[in-house]
Amino acid sequence: TQLLEQSPQFLSIQEGENLTVYCNSSSVFSSLQWYRQEPGEGPVLLVTVVTGGEVKKLKRLTFQFGDARKDSSLHITAAQPGDTGLYLCAGATTSGTYKYIFGTGTRLKVLA
Amino acid sequence: NAGVTQTPKFQVLKTGQSMTLQCAQDMNHNSMYWYRQDPGMGLRLIYYSASEGTTDKGEVPNGYNVSRLNKREFSLRLESAAPSQTSVYFCASTSRRLTNEKLFFGSGTQLSVL
Numbered sequence: 001t002q003l004l005e006q007s008p009q010f011l012s013i014q015e016g017e018n019l020t021v022y023c024n025s026s027s028v029f030s031s032l033q034w035y036r037q038e039p040g041e042g043p044v045l046l047v048t049v050v051t052g053g054e055v056k057k058l059k060r061l062t063f064q065f066g067d068a069r070k071d072s073s074l075h076i077t078a079a080q081p082g083d084t085g086l087y088l089c090a091g092a093t094t095s096g097t098y099k100y101i102f103g104t105g106t107r108l109k110v111l112a
Numbered sequence: 113n114a115g116v117t118q119t120p121k122f123q124v125l126k127t128g129q130s131m132t133l134q135c136a137q138d139m140n141h142n143s144m145y146w147y148r149q150d151p152g153m154g155l156r157l158i159y160y161s162a163s164e165g166t167t168d169k170g171e172v173p174n175g176y177n178v179s180r181l182n183k184r185e186f187s188l189r190l191e192s193a194a195p196s197q198t199s200v201y202f203c204a205s206t207s208r209r210l211t212n213e214k215l216f217f218g219s220g221t222q223l224s225v226l
Contacts, residue, residue: 006154033214042116042202042217043155088154090215098143098162098206099170100215105154 003027004091004103012109013079021074021106023089030092032065032072033100037086079110114138118203118218125193125225133188133221135203143206144186145215146170146178148199155202161186193225 004025013019023032031050035043047056049065049072056063060083062075072089089103116137125131137144142163147155147170157170159178167178175197177189186205190197200222204215 004154035215040220042204042219043215044217045214048214086152090155099157099160099168100145100204100206101157101171102147102155105152107152 004089004101006087006089006103006106008106009104010107010109012111015080015110015112016078019076019079019108021076021087021108022071023073023103024071025091026070027091027093028069030069032069033090033092034063034072034074035088035090037088043086043088076108079108081110081112084108084110116203116205116216116218118201118221120221121219122222123224125190125223127194127225129193130189130191131193132190133201133203133223134185135187135218136185137203137205137216138184139205139207139216140183141205141207141216142183144180145204145206146176146186146188147202147204148172148197149202149220150199158188158201193223195225197223198225199223 007022033048034046037043047063052067052069054065060077064073087106090100119134145160146158149155156172161167161180164183179187200220203218206213
Protein backbone atom coordinates (compact mmCIF):
# COMPACT_ATOMS: atom_id res chain seq x y z
CA THR A 1 0.00 0.00 0.00
CA GLN A 2 1.41 3.36 -0.99
CA LEU A 3 1.31 5.97 1.71
CA LEU A 4 1.67 9.70 1.36
CA GLU A 5 2.41 11.42 4.63
CA GLN A 6 1.90 15.13 4.98
CA SER A 7 3.37 17.36 7.63
CA PRO A 8 2.42 19.27 9.56
CA GLN A 9 -1.10 17.97 10.07
CA PHE A 10 -2.33 21.31 11.42
CA LEU A 11 -0.89 24.79 11.06
CA SER A 12 -2.19 28.05 12.49
CA ILE A 13 -0.24 31.17 11.55
CA GLN A 14 -0.59 34.93 11.41
CA GLU A 15 -1.25 36.78 8.19
CA GLY A 16 2.02 37.64 6.46
CA GLU A 17 4.00 34.65 7.72
CA ASN A 18 5.61 32.08 5.44
CA LEU A 19 4.99 28.33 5.69
CA THR A 20 6.00 25.05 4.08
CA VAL A 21 3.96 21.87 3.85
CA TYR A 22 5.66 18.57 3.10
CA CYS A 23 4.41 15.47 1.34
CA ASN A 24 6.56 12.33 1.63
CA SER A 25 6.37 8.77 0.38
CA SER A 26 8.59 5.74 -0.03
CA SER A 27 7.02 5.16 -3.46
CA VAL A 28 7.81 6.78 -6.78
CA PHE A 29 4.98 8.60 -8.54
CA SER A 30 4.61 9.55 -12.17
CA SER A 31 3.35 12.93 -11.04
CA LEU A 32 2.23 14.69 -7.94
CA GLN A 33 -0.67 17.05 -7.59
CA TRP A 34 -1.64 19.55 -4.92
CA TYR A 35 -5.29 20.27 -4.15
CA ARG A 36 -7.04 22.68 -1.84
CA GLN A 37 -10.36 21.83 -0.25
CA GLU A 38 -12.89 24.18 1.29
CA PRO A 39 -15.47 22.95 3.83
CA GLY A 40 -18.40 21.17 2.19
CA GLU A 41 -16.74 20.98 -1.22
CA GLY A 42 -14.58 18.61 -3.19
CA PRO A 43 -10.84 19.26 -3.63
CA VAL A 44 -9.76 21.64 -6.38
CA LEU A 45 -6.47 21.24 -8.23
CA LEU A 46 -3.76 23.83 -7.60
CA VAL A 47 -0.87 22.38 -9.58
CA THR A 48 0.64 19.24 -11.11
CA VAL A 49 4.37 18.54 -11.02
CA VAL A 50 5.75 15.83 -13.27
CA THR A 51 9.54 15.98 -13.55
CA GLY A 52 11.91 15.22 -10.68
CA GLY A 53 13.27 18.50 -9.32
CA GLU A 54 10.55 20.52 -10.99
CA VAL A 55 9.54 23.81 -9.37
CA LYS A 56 6.29 25.59 -10.19
CA LYS A 57 5.04 28.90 -8.93
CA LEU A 58 1.45 30.02 -8.62
CA LYS A 59 1.44 33.60 -7.35
CA ARG A 60 2.56 33.28 -3.70
CA LEU A 61 2.63 29.47 -3.80
CA THR A 62 5.74 27.52 -4.79
CA PHE A 63 5.59 23.79 -5.44
CA GLN A 64 8.57 21.46 -5.75
CA PHE A 65 8.80 17.82 -6.78
CA GLY A 66 11.67 15.86 -5.27
CA ASP A 67 14.47 14.66 -7.52
CA ALA A 68 13.48 11.02 -6.94
CA ARG A 69 9.75 11.80 -7.45
CA LYS A 70 8.93 10.49 -3.97
CA ASP A 71 8.26 13.75 -2.19
CA SER A 72 7.01 17.27 -2.69
CA SER A 73 6.68 20.55 -0.87
CA LEU A 74 4.34 23.52 -0.94
CA HIS A 75 5.66 26.87 0.22
CA ILE A 76 3.36 29.83 0.79
CA THR A 77 4.87 33.29 1.05
CA ALA A 78 3.10 36.01 3.02
CA ALA A 79 0.06 33.90 3.86
CA GLN A 80 -3.36 35.53 3.72
CA PRO A 81 -6.66 34.54 5.39
CA GLY A 82 -7.90 33.46 1.96
CA ASP A 83 -5.26 30.70 1.99
CA THR A 84 -7.11 28.98 4.83
CA GLY A 85 -8.18 25.47 3.91
CA LEU A 86 -7.21 21.82 3.73
CA TYR A 87 -4.22 21.16 1.47
CA LEU A 88 -3.88 17.71 -0.03
CA CYS A 89 -1.13 16.17 -2.08
CA ALA A 90 -1.98 13.32 -4.44
CA GLY A 91 0.39 10.95 -6.20
CA ALA A 92 -0.52 9.45 -9.55
CA THR A 93 0.54 5.88 -10.27
CA THR A 94 0.73 4.20 -13.62
CA SER A 95 1.45 0.66 -12.49
CA GLY A 96 -1.13 -1.14 -14.60
CA THR A 97 -3.93 1.34 -14.29
CA TYR A 98 -4.15 4.97 -13.31
CA LYS A 99 -5.01 5.72 -9.73
CA TYR A 100 -4.47 8.71 -7.49
CA ILE A 101 -3.44 8.25 -3.86
CA PHE A 102 -4.02 11.18 -1.53
CA GLY A 103 -1.93 12.37 1.36
CA THR A 104 -3.12 12.69 4.93
CA GLY A 105 -3.83 16.41 4.55
CA THR A 106 -2.63 19.66 6.14
CA ARG A 107 -5.22 21.94 7.64
CA LEU A 108 -4.06 25.56 7.42
CA LYS A 109 -5.61 28.47 9.25
CA VAL A 110 -4.34 31.97 8.58
CA LEU A 111 -5.36 34.52 11.17
CA ALA A 112 -5.93 38.15 10.22
CA ASN B 113 -21.87 22.31 -17.45
CA ALA B 114 -22.68 20.08 -14.45
CA GLY B 115 -19.32 18.26 -14.20
CA VAL B 116 -19.54 15.49 -11.59
CA THR B 117 -22.90 15.02 -9.90
CA GLN B 118 -23.36 12.95 -6.76
CA THR B 119 -26.62 11.93 -5.12
CA PRO B 120 -27.75 12.05 -2.41
CA LYS B 121 -25.95 14.88 -0.60
CA PHE B 122 -26.89 13.60 2.84
CA GLN B 123 -27.99 10.19 4.10
CA VAL B 124 -28.58 8.61 7.48
CA LEU B 125 -28.68 4.82 7.72
CA LYS B 126 -29.16 2.33 10.48
CA THR B 127 -26.57 -0.40 10.95
CA GLY B 128 -27.25 -3.22 8.51
CA GLN B 129 -29.17 -1.16 5.97
CA SER B 130 -28.02 -0.98 2.38
CA MET B 131 -27.81 1.90 -0.02
CA THR B 132 -26.28 3.00 -3.31
CA LEU B 133 -24.46 6.26 -3.88
CA GLN B 134 -24.84 7.54 -7.40
CA CYS B 135 -22.26 9.41 -9.45
CA ALA B 136 -22.48 10.74 -12.98
CA GLN B 137 -20.12 12.86 -15.06
CA ASP B 138 -20.89 14.66 -18.31
CA MET B 139 -17.30 15.34 -19.43
CA ASN B 140 -16.83 12.10 -21.38
CA HIS B 141 -14.13 11.03 -18.93
CA ASN B 142 -12.69 7.53 -19.04
CA SER B 143 -11.70 7.05 -15.42
CA MET B 144 -13.85 7.39 -12.32
CA TYR B 145 -13.06 7.04 -8.63
CA TRP B 146 -14.73 6.73 -5.25
CA TYR B 147 -13.00 8.17 -2.18
CA ARG B 148 -14.00 8.48 1.45
CA GLN B 149 -12.88 11.30 3.71
CA ASP B 150 -13.04 11.05 7.48
CA PRO B 151 -13.13 14.26 9.58
CA GLY B 152 -9.99 16.36 9.15
CA MET B 153 -8.32 13.68 7.06
CA GLY B 154 -7.17 13.14 3.53
CA LEU B 155 -9.02 11.04 0.98
CA ARG B 156 -8.75 7.26 0.83
CA LEU B 157 -9.44 5.43 -2.41
CA ILE B 158 -12.22 2.86 -2.17
CA TYR B 159 -12.61 1.66 -5.77
CA TYR B 160 -11.80 3.01 -9.19
CA SER B 161 -12.69 2.35 -12.76
CA ALA B 162 -9.90 3.06 -15.23
CA SER B 163 -12.26 2.71 -18.17
CA GLU B 164 -15.79 1.61 -18.96
CA GLY B 165 -16.19 -2.07 -18.14
CA THR B 166 -13.36 -2.30 -15.61
CA THR B 167 -13.24 -1.79 -11.85
CA ASP B 168 -10.42 -2.26 -9.35
CA LYS B 169 -10.01 -2.14 -5.60
CA GLY B 170 -8.35 0.83 -3.97
CA GLU B 171 -6.93 1.21 -0.46
CA VAL B 172 -10.11 0.52 1.55
CA PRO B 173 -12.55 -1.63 -0.50
CA ASN B 174 -13.95 -3.84 2.26
CA GLY B 175 -17.69 -3.41 2.78
CA TYR B 176 -18.25 -1.75 -0.60
CA ASN B 177 -19.13 -2.77 -4.13
CA VAL B 178 -19.14 -0.71 -7.31
CA SER B 179 -20.71 -0.76 -10.72
CA ARG B 180 -19.53 1.12 -13.80
CA LEU B 181 -22.92 1.21 -15.42
CA ASN B 182 -21.72 3.03 -18.54
CA LYS B 183 -19.11 5.64 -19.36
CA ARG B 184 -21.04 8.34 -17.46
CA GLU B 185 -22.08 6.54 -14.29
CA PHE B 186 -20.17 4.88 -11.45
CA SER B 187 -22.15 3.79 -8.39
CA LEU B 188 -20.97 2.74 -4.92
CA ARG B 189 -23.01 0.27 -2.90
CA LEU B 190 -22.95 -0.45 0.81
CA GLU B 191 -24.59 -3.85 1.27
CA SER B 192 -24.74 -3.80 5.08
CA ALA B 193 -23.79 -0.43 6.50
CA ALA B 194 -21.63 -0.21 9.61
CA PRO B 195 -20.87 2.79 11.86
CA SER B 196 -17.26 2.65 10.63
CA GLN B 197 -18.57 3.66 7.21
CA THR B 198 -19.74 7.03 8.53
CA SER B 199 -17.83 9.42 6.31
CA VAL B 200 -18.02 11.87 3.43
CA TYR B 201 -17.88 10.14 0.09
CA PHE B 202 -16.47 11.81 -3.00
CA CYS B 203 -16.73 10.70 -6.58
CA ALA B 204 -14.12 11.95 -9.05
CA SER B 205 -13.33 11.56 -12.73
CA THR B 206 -10.52 12.26 -15.14
CA SER B 207 -10.09 11.95 -18.86
CA ARG B 208 -6.71 10.21 -19.09
CA ARG B 209 -6.29 11.53 -22.61
CA LEU B 210 -3.02 12.95 -21.39
CA THR B 211 -0.84 11.83 -18.53
CA ASN B 212 -1.36 13.49 -15.20
CA GLU B 213 -4.80 14.89 -15.88
CA LYS B 214 -6.47 16.54 -12.93
CA LEU B 215 -9.31 14.98 -11.00
CA PHE B 216 -12.73 16.60 -11.09
CA PHE B 217 -14.71 16.04 -7.90
CA GLY B 218 -18.35 15.99 -7.02
CA SER B 219 -19.57 17.91 -4.00
CA GLY B 220 -19.72 14.83 -1.80
CA THR B 221 -22.24 12.67 0.05
CA GLN B 222 -22.27 12.93 3.82
CA LEU B 223 -23.24 9.53 5.21
CA SER B 224 -24.01 8.75 8.84
CA VAL B 225 -24.51 5.17 10.00
CA LEU B 226 -26.16 4.86 13.40
